[in-house]
Amino acid sequence: MxxxxxxxxxxxxxxxxxxxxxxxxxxxxxVKTYKNCTELNKDYKGGVARTSSVKNKGGKTKYKPHVSKELYDANKKSDRDKDWIACEK
CATH class of the missing domain: 1.20.5 (Single alpha-helices involved in coiled-coils or other helix-helix interfaces)
Incomplete structure (x- = not known):
């Protein structure tokens, strides 16, 4: 028992x-969805990249982007030039 x-x-x-x-x-x-790039850049100065192998179409940037597929997918609307980096600086 x-x-x-x-x-x-x-x-x-x-x-x-x-x-x-x-x-x-x-x-x-x-993951957090940001209203605009100003809000996203407060947390991630270089923006958010989908993968570590993507290249910026806009030329030289000041900061390196944070890599996160989930965060990028949640904020895909902020990637205006469609280079898989949202809100790059």
Whole structure:
């Protein structure tokens, strides 16, 4: 009786922790959508690039862009020259 109770409680603890971990992982995947480039450049001075291999079409920039596919996709509307870098400076 004690052994089955211990197994049951252990199983409940393991399952409870695994469901709690999946909820926090889902919350981390949400990315911020910025209203305009001024707002985005407050957090990311060089803008946001989709991949590290993209090149800027507009010439030389002052700052290196932050690389994040999810953040770029959320703010794709701010990439006016369609070079996969949003709000580059």
């Amino acid at each position: 004690k052994r089955s109770l211990t197994i049951f409680l252990s199983l409940g603890l393991v399952l409870g922790l695994s469901f709690g971990a999946s909820d926090t992982a889902g919350a981390k995947t949400k």
